[in-house]
Amino acid sequence: MLAVDTANTSVTMAFKFGLGLLLSVWLCTNCHPIHMDCHERFLRISVDPAVAGNDPLFEAVDGASVYPITTQYAAVCGYTINVCPLSGFVFLKASYFSCHTENQVDEVFTFYFNLKVNPDGKEVTYSLNKTCSPSVPWSAREVTCMMNYMEVSVSSDLVCPTGTRKDDWNAVIQTAYTSATSDWQVMFHRGKEHLQPTRLSEAHTQGYMFDLTERRLVFRTPYGQPDSYSTQMSGVPVEVVHTTLFSRQSWVVIMVDLVAACSMDEGSFNNGYITWETPEVLHPLVSGNYNTQVSVGVNGELVEQLVAEERGYVVEKHNATVMISIPYKADGGQRKSSVMGDLYEYYIFPLYVEQISEDEDHMYTRLRFDNMLVTPLLPRPVFTENRTVLEDRVFTVYLGDVPEDVKLTAVQLNGCIYTVPFINSSGHTITEVVHDNHTHDYTVQVPFDHHVVTEQFSREDEAMKVMIDINFTLTVLPENEHFYQHTSVYTLKKPSPPEFEANCSETGIIFKMDHRPFDYLWFISIGSERLTPELAAEHKYNMRNDSQSLVLEVPLFTDGYQYKDFSLKGFLGTFEILVRDHEMSNVQGSTVKTCPFTAPEIIACSTDGMMAAIVDLSQSVANGGIPARTNLVDKYCGPKEADDTRMLFSFSLNSCGSIAKLGKDYVTYENEIFINELHAPRNLFGSTYTGIKLQCTYPLAGLHRLFSKYKFESDTEGVGRIVRDGAHSTEVVQKPMEITAVLQTPVPATSRHTKPVLKPAHRPPIGYLMVPSLLKNLSKKGWCLNFFCFFYPNQMSTARCKF
Ligand SMILES: *[C@@H]1O[C@H](CO)[C@@H](O)[C@H](O)[C@H]1NC(C)=O
């Protein structure tokens, strides 16, 4: 039996596990809004929480008045009120001998109650009445152990028991004889101690209730009264109130011994069973010690033996103790979640036990226990599971095994709080699935690219950790107690190579990159060379590198530019920065920026063998030639564009009468600009050399194809020069290069031609030669190629080819 605190009728936690859980609430079943049913020894009223509201008040009604059933009044008058923790149902159990019940010859009982509720601030009163007739006849003695009181009733035609304890009996009689008056008097006994008799009315003010019905004498007492005492019977704690009621009617002294005794066992929890014990003999005056029958039930109703066995209820007798064991999840019980930091659960079982015993005088005593058994708090973990499928690019986290009285009320995704009702519009989804076994689960899905997902470099993995931290807020209802379940899931992602932000300026291109902690994984390179302060200095790049960022300014015409879309208005310059792995072999990223530029003069030599040049004629031709009337060596190669002072040539290196000068390490293509006299017929002889040469020089090592009519391929851009004959005539637009210094190896001429042939007589077959083998032959044997290649023997160090 649970320890009952009569002060507030709350029942302290059942077991010795020190749970400190206060239960002022009991069990329930599903009922109609207000339902009344007659049990064997009490009426039960159940009220739906929707009707009951927060503070329902029962009033007992009789012909004379109404009596609010307060906690204290209930214990005195035979009422028990409790609330189901799970469903919120409110129950009133009223003993058939409760104070304000109409009793017709102990066979028909009529109850009248008012139920006052206040669900929406408006008081509503329900008038309730019910008539019950117990189906089981009253035994000679009935003891009922309710949660808040003990009640004993004896048949009033009961004969006095044959006292086995004569001493006690004599003491009582002696006292009764001397103090008995015609008023009924009460005398309490605490074990061997006999207290002074008091008047019935005085006992009544102390909370004891005596009643004489048609055929029975009723005595009721709350637990923990001053005159009660605790003892051990067969090792089980028992609370006893023993009183003798007597009255002297002329020469007869009437005495009745009334003993209320209940097991105070708090129960224990072992191996999945809740076990409750009661002594077979609660008190020598209460239960006889032979022919004891025990039946077990739930919720105030006994169940049949077979059903009890099916449900796993076990009744055992050891020595003189009855042990009742109920599987903690057995039918008839209820579970409840509770938060003590983490989630716990406990089970409540509304045990109902009937014990019938027969004593030596063949009198039957019927004991009933209506009690709550409560398990200790049992850990009840929920769990999370990572159900992410990488291919879906969505984090999927499963939160499972959530009891039905626990709801997910909020989710923190990397600290961003989303609360119920969950909507899908924020990019993530939260879905709930309810199962038959009174659990439900949730699945949270957050796409990898959701704004709350974080990406952080992990040094040990050398990878980006794409991570989401989920903190579930779970709430136990109806108490609204919160607990948290936390998990982190992540996936690793290859970090992206650095990228530069690039802007155009008038004089070049500015690249900027903010350092990231993992940029050490790569090298920055320009072409095939790693960008270092030394390289920047060598190429005249302007590099600033601090702890925050790297800024690289590449002035126009420095190494690494490519030019295209030439027109007299301007051209496009492109610069590319590469990101390579530490072996410098694989390019893993790049930033390319193309900017429009203007320049008065420019010459560009492309990797695919095109020469483009904008030439200012006014600087070179004193009398101001007309740029539109210029041409190259091949007079049919005129400018693509011309204005008053400048013209644009764009042609293949191997065309327009260019010559190639071949040195050991470099080859230089050269053409010359001629101008037609004004009004002169446009022919070769009418052209005048302007003194301007256009040159493109390529390193041979980077050339794949040379002297081919149709193909040209170089690893690098050529270096262009616009050369003006005469003093200070060379104006270098691009980086200067001393060609004579590099064309050192004398190449014996094999050709007898002394004059350039401007136009070849026949076309060569389509094809090209690989430069490395060409070079080998050149250096070893000193002979040149046999097509369109004319050597000037006088040029000491230079092979010349004319196209
Ligand atoms: C008892 O309740 C019923 C309705 O449940 C009502 O019809 C009847 O009048 C009530 N009787 C008394 C005496 O209040």
Ligand SMILES: *[C@@H]1O[C@H](CO)[C@@H](O)[C@H](O)[C@H]1NC(C)=O
């Ligand atoms: C019954 O009582 C005896 C003697 O007191 C004791 O030795 C024995 O262990 C008890 N049996 C049980 C099952 O408690």
Ligand SMILES: *[C@@H]1O[C@H](CO)[C@@H](O)[C@H](O)[C@H]1NC(C)=O
């Ligand atoms: C969110 O999306 C899931 C799956 O697409 C769906 O099952 C769920 O009903 C949606 N919830 C809401 C509130 O729209």
Ligand SMILES: *[C@@H]1O[C@H](CO)[C@@H](O)[C@H](O)[C@H]1NC(C)=O
């Ligand atoms: C409840 O049912 C679900 C679905 O069948 C299952 O995954 C889960 O493990 C079950 N939980 C318990 C506590 O039995």
Ligand SMILES: *[C@@H]1O[C@H](CO)[C@@H](O)[C@H](O)[C@H]1NC(C)=O
């Ligand atoms: C989860 O959220 C709650 C409430 O904000 C907080 O108290 C708790 O520390 C969080 N848990 C973790 C592991 O971050």
Ligand SMILES: *[C@@H]1O[C@H](CO)[C@@H](O)[C@H](O)[C@H]1NC(C)=O
């Ligand atoms: C979660 O699952 C993903 C995909 O299977 C996996 O990559 C990851 O390592 C798992 N674990 C965590 C803690 O995220």
Ligand SMILES: *[C@@H]1O[C@H](CO)[C@@H](O)[C@H](O)[C@H]1NC(C)=O
């Ligand atoms: C590029 O221009 C933008 C806009 O003017 C400016 O915010 C940014 O800082 C510039 N970046 C560099 C590398 O100059």
Ligand SMILES: *[C@@H]1O[C@H](CO)[C@@H](O)[C@H](O)[C@H]1NC(C)=O
């Ligand atoms: C720039 O400086 C950082 C250190 O601040 C260094 O790790 C990095 O290599 C430097 N970059 C270049 C291109 O010099």
Ligand SMILES: *[C@@H]1O[C@H](CO)[C@@H](O)[C@H](O)[C@H]1NC(C)=O
């Ligand atoms: C180079 O010379 C070798 C023999 O010395 C000859 O077989 C080969 O064809 C020559 N290569 C070229 C490209 O002329």
